[in-house]
Amino acid sequence: MFKCYTLSITASNKEKTMTTVTSMKCACESCLCIVSLENALQKNGKYYCCEACADGHVNEKGCGHTGCTCG
Secondary structure (H helix, E strand, C coil): CCEEEEEEECCCCEEEEEEECCEEECCCCCCCCEEECCCCEEECCEEECCHHHHCCCCCCCCCCCCCCCCC
């Protein structure tokens, strides 16, 4: 699971907080989908919403998710 770090610096105090990322944009550049890391398809260290996106749309097939026009 990915961990994001936020660093807040004040004049008298340095504070480091950690946030756990549970979802992110599909790694396909033209895809608009937000995927849950728990349910995403992982390929080469990247997270995708479906096999079509993970395979680079080799068959020119989009992901088929509502509102997305990738492919």
